Amino acid sequence: MSQQNLTRRTLLERDRELRAVDAALTELCGTGAADRAETRGGGVIAFEGPGGVGKTALLGEARRRAAARGCTVLRARGGEHEQGAAFHVVRQLFQPVLAATGEDEHRRILGGWYDIVAPAVGLVVSGNGGAPDPQGVRDGLDWLVTRFTVEHAPVVMILDDVHWADPESLDWLTRFASRTADLPLLLAVGYRPEGLTADVAVIRALAERQGSRPHVLAPLTPSGVGRIVREVLGDHADDAFCRECWAMTGGNPWEITELTAKIRDRRLKPQSENLPALRELVSSAKDSGLNERLTRLGTAAVRLAWAVAVLGIEATPALTADVAGLSDTEAVDVVARLVDARILAPPRPGNGTKPLEYLHPLIATAVYQAIPGALRVAMHGQAATVVLGAGLGSAAAGRHLLEMHPEGDPWVVHHLRAAAREYLRAGAPDAGRRCLARALREPPALEERPAVLYELGCAAQLTEPDVTVNHLRAALEEPALGPDLREAITYRLAQAYGHSGRMEEAAQVVAAEIGRATSARTRLRMQTEQLMWNMFRADEKESPARSRRLARLADHLTGRGMAERYLLGLRAWDALTRGEPVATALHYAEEALGDGLSWTDDDWGFEVPILVALVFLHCDQPGRAEELFNKGIAQCERKGWRGSHLAFGFTLLGYARLRRGALGEAEELAREGMRIADLVGSSTPAHWTAVGTLIGTLICQGRVREAQEFAAAHRGETLPQATLCPDVPAVRGELLLAANLHREARHQLTEVGRYVGAERGLRNPAWCPWQLHLAQTLALTDPPQAVEVADDAVRRARQFGTHSAIGKALHTAATVTQGPERIKLLAEAVSHLMRSPAAYDLAVALVDHGAALRRIGLPQEAGDRLYRGLEGAVRCGADALAARARDELSAAGLRPMQLRVDHTSPLTSQEQAVAERAAEGWPDARISEATGLEEREVARLLSDVYVRSAPTAPVWRSG
Numbered sequence: 001m002s003q004q005n006l007t008r009r010t011l012l013e014r015d016r017e018l019r020a021v022d023a024a025l026t027e028l029c030g031t032g033a034a035d036r037a038e039t040r041g042g043g044v045i046a047f048e049g050p051g052g053v054g055k056t057a058l059l060g061e062a063r064r065r066a067a068a069r070g071c072t073v074l075r076a077r078g079g080e081h082e083q084g085a086a087f088h089v090v091r092q093l094f095q096p097v098l099a100a101t102g103e104d105e106h107r108r109i110l111g112g113w114y115d116i117v118a119p120a121v122g123l124v125v126s127g128n129g130g131a132p133d134p135q136g137v138r139d140g141l142d143w144l145v146t147r148f149t150v151e152h153a154p155v156v157m158i159l160d161d162v163h164w165a166d167p168e169s170l171d172w173l174t175r176f177a178s179r180t181a182d183l184p185l186l187l188a189v190g191y192r193p194e195g196l197t198a199d200v201a202v203i204r205a206l207a208e209r210q211g212s213r214p215h216v217l218a219p220l221t222p223s224g225v226g227r228i229v230r231e232v233l234g235d236h237a238d239d240a241f242c243r244e245c246w247a248m249t250g251g252n253p254w255e256i257t258e259l260t261a262k263i264r265d266r267r268l269k270p271q272s273e274n275l276p277a278l279r280e281l282v283s284s285a286k287d288s289g290l291n292e293r294l295t296r297l298g299t300a301a302v303r304l305a306w307a308v309a310v311l312g313i314e315a316t317p318a319l320t321a322d323v324a325g326l327s328d329t330e331a332v333d334v335v336a337r338l339v340d341a342r343i344l345a346p347p348r349p350g351n352g353t354k355p356l357e358y359l360h361p362l363i364a365t366a367v368y369q370a371i372p373g374a375l376r377v378a379m380h381g382q383a384a385t386v387v388l389g390a391g392l393g394s395a396a397a398g399r400h401l402l403e404m405h406p407e408g409d410p411w412v413v414h415h416l417r418a419a420a421r422e423y424l425r426a427g428a429p430d431a432g433r434r435c436l437a438r439a440l441r442e443p444p445a446l447e448e449r450p451a452v453l454y455e456l457g458c459a460a461q462l463t464e465p466d467v468t469v470n471h472l473r474a475a476l477e478e479p480a481l482g483p484d485l486r487e488a489i490t491y492r493l494a495q496a497y498g499h500s501g502r503m504e505e506a507a508q509v510v511a512a513e514i515g516r517a518t519s520a521r522t523r524l525r526m527q528t529e530q531l532m533w534n535m536f537r538a539d540e541k542e543s544p545a546r547s548r549r550l551a552r553l554a555d556h557l558t559g560r561g562m563a564e565r566y567l568l569g570l571r572a573w574d575a576l577t578r579g580e581p582v583a584t585a586l587h588y589a590e591e592a593l594g595d596g597l598s599w600t601d602d603d604w605g606f607e608v609p610i611l612v613a614l615v616f617l618h619c620d621q622p623g624r625a626e627e628l629f630n631k632g633i634a635q636c637e638r639k640g641w642r643g644s645h646l647a648f649g650f651t652l653l654g655y656a657r658l659r660r661g662a663l664g665e666a667e668e669l670a671r672e673g674m675r676i677a678d679l680v681g682s683s684t685p686a687h688w689t690a691v692g693t694l695i696g697t698l699i700c701q702g703r704v705r706e707a708q709e710f711a712a713a714h715r716g717e718t719l720p721q722a723t724l725c726p727d728v729p730a731v732r733g734e735l736l737l738a739a740n741l742h743r744e745a746r747h748q749l750t751e752v753g754r755y756v757g758a759e760r761g762l763r764n765p766a767w768c769p770w771q772l773h774l775a776q777t778l779a780l781t782d783p784p785q786a787v788e789v790a791d792d793a794v795r796r797a798r799q800f801g802t803h804s805a806i807g808k809a810l811h812t813a814a815t816v817t818q819g820p821e822r823i824k825l826l827a828e829a830v831s832h833l834m835r836s837p838a839a840y841d842l843a844v845a846l847v848d849h850g851a852a853l854r855r856i857g858l859p860q861e862a863g864d865r866l867y868r869g870l871e872g873a874v875r876c877g878a879d880a881l882a883a884r885a886r887d888e889l890s891a892a893g894l895r896p897m898q899l900r901v902d903h904t905s906p907l908t909s910q911e912q913a914v915a916e917r918a919a920e921g922w923p924d925a926r927i928s929e930a931t932g933l934e935e936r937e938v939a940r941l942l943s944d945v946y947v948r949s950a951p952t953a954p955v956w957r958s959g
Helices: 003-012 013-028 031-039 054-068 086-100 101-119 133-150 167-182 198-209 224-231 241-250 252-268 271-283 285-294 299-314 317-324 328-340 360-369 373-389 393-401 410-426 431-442 449-460 465-476 483-501 501-514 522-537 545-557 562-577 582-593 607-618 624-641 645-659 663-680 685-701 704-713 726-739 740-756 770-778 785-798 803-815 821-833 839-857 859-876 879-891 909-919 923-931 935-948
Strands: 043-048 071-075 155-160 183-191
Touching: 013 043, 013 054, 013 183, 043 054, 043 252, 043 501, 054 071, 054 155, 054 183, 071 086, 086 133, 086 167, 101 133, 101 624, 133 155, 133 167, 167 183, 167 431, 224 241, 224 252, 241 252, 252 271, 285 299, 285 360, 299 317, 299 328, 299 360, 299 373, 299 393, 317 328, 317 373, 373 393, 393 410, 393 431, 410 431, 410 449, 431 449, 431 923, 449 465, 449 483, 465 483, 483 501, 483 522, 483 562, 501 522, 522 545, 522 607, 545 562, 562 582, 562 607, 582 607, 607 624, 607 645, 624 645, 645 663, 645 685, 645 839, 663 685, 685 704, 685 726, 704 726, 726 740, 726 770, 740 770, 770 785, 770 803, 785 803, 803 821, 803 839, 821 839, 821 935, 839 859, 839 879, 859 879, 909 923, 923 935
Parallel strands: 043 183, 071 155, 155 183
Antiparallel strands: none
């Protein structure tokens, strides 16, 4: 009986499903050449039903029809015993495409994602590329499939037995599937409802959202079964016999096919008088009958069938023969007999490189389950040896090693650890964790156990931080722990605590190791880590003492080693937050930066590089800060790190744009940072940094109601006990003030002042402007206190010394002051802000200054300020401020012109001249002397340069 006849029979009574396939292909391809030239969308079509109901045959027909229409077809199939092989399904999809080309073409296809995605799709890459996180690999696969689809459209991706897909492939697939509607890509899937996992259920729901419920394949009717029986056994089969075949098989196409073949082999006449004999034969179409049939083929056939079941995706004829203990010649003969017996499918062309497969997954399951338990374990051990000998790698062998009983074998531990490294390199930490957990149960030798615990903790760090903590703490308690490994474990454990917002525990764990350190280098590193995590603690009780200790350490450092540079970076941040002169903060930041600080160094964290960039930002050098943030983002993307590191990068780049007044870009970046952070988990420092930045941005845009709704949506989340930038409680106070909830704002900001200012001594308004907002909340109820708070903020801002800090503090002092002094303070605030990069704050000060001048009867001077404030507000995207400026202009009897802002216009020659000299550090007076301009004109030109040089388009690279 031909495979073609088998396919035709199993597609009986599937007209509805085939019409759905044709409709989906028509939607994808169109009906003519003109339609093919258009960009068309795809979607998802899903078929579900129990084993043997005909899903595979239906998907095979879909594949044939897609190819006939000129579609590019990719296909893969989940395997019951391959679910532990990470990216098994993904590799089936792409390896046939990649196998036909060389590395140059691979790099062209994968582009900048090569080092990240290549291991996941089965390509061999350098071992120095680092371990990407799963989100990075998913993003890279998205990019690969999108590019492939565009180049080879239309594309049909067929995935059979999705219920058995490996978790890594399924995780990517469920996230990507929603994009098929916007691509010329049709995703056709088949699965069993009894094996429906949460991820497969997502695909089912997605098909429903796209207007097509999953097609549930029904059993064949008695009429359909009768057609199959008569086609195989002859038209003389009577109705009673056919109906009994239907009743005994439940109308399952696969079972009726097997049963009719058995009837034919036994030469049983299909008549009603033979119904008792038919019932005796029914069991032979099921598990026990299959095993009997296999046994009758001989011992060699049994061994080879078992070997195919154990090897699965590695069951090439040569490896199968090796595991079965047969010669190549014997194996060829046995395979032929198993094909004739309808147990194995005919071998696929490929010069022996294609794996042998069972005719149906139901057969594979029955054969595997029939292998005696102890023998099955032994065969997996033999399979691991054979796979390693064939050069397929430890990850391929790891699937078999996981099935073996623990026996304290160092060889097993070695290859399980190697398999874990391969999985981690492919961005599959869960698969790596399974291998390491099994290695721990082997168990490893006493001196190797700490390293296995360490690797296990690192493997779980992205997905299960609590498990990471448990394993790393256990590793620290091991008696055979060497000093280098102890240092690495301590560092990772502190990271696990810190990135979960548990700063106190992070500081405690490194403090405990300082006394145990046997080298000065290790001791200095532990001191650095302790100082850093204590610095991040929002509840730090000894902040002044810690600052004094850090200052003493920094005074004796040369910056030659990484630990010293990190200490200098901490010293720079401490100087900033405490309001020491800006020159001091910049000095230490420059010393720490040196020739660059990496965000992705495996031995050092990204926290200090971020702090150094933030120092430059708050010291009125946003260009330097943005350069460092963009470099950090690029480093993370090159290594495939799409978690907290990248979330911080986008968010803080948005925060830098916020401080420069590029509000639209700030919002876009903060939202992207939040999206990435929420993939890692809510209530993390990365998440809350994005929350604070986005609320601050919405306030500046005048979208206060939206900011309130956004803040309310996050009110129930746990705020980590960590110092954040921006400080979220302070931002909440600012939001209450913007909403005119002065009493609530005063209470909130007073509390911020208590733990930030009074307890920790962090009073620099350039970093956390809680005093500026508190003064405004006090203005209505306690004006003298408001003036006192504002004056203290001005004093501290002058002590720090940046124009933006002084300008904003003076502006606040003006808002709580009355009379001529108010005008004077506003003028001075504008003067300072004109020499700063704070474009939005300048626009606010200009509008306030213009409004105050209008009220004292100076319309001409007011108009100048208001027009400039309006222009700045429009440039920044501060719609509410722009509306207020227009209202003030109207009140002054001036025409509020509709401005056209060109964000891309080049600098004028005068602006270029003053900008170049300012970039070299020239003061305004020297620039005035060199250019012949008035000093006031120099300040105005520099203000325009700051505004116009703020980036107006994202410069990051997004996958």
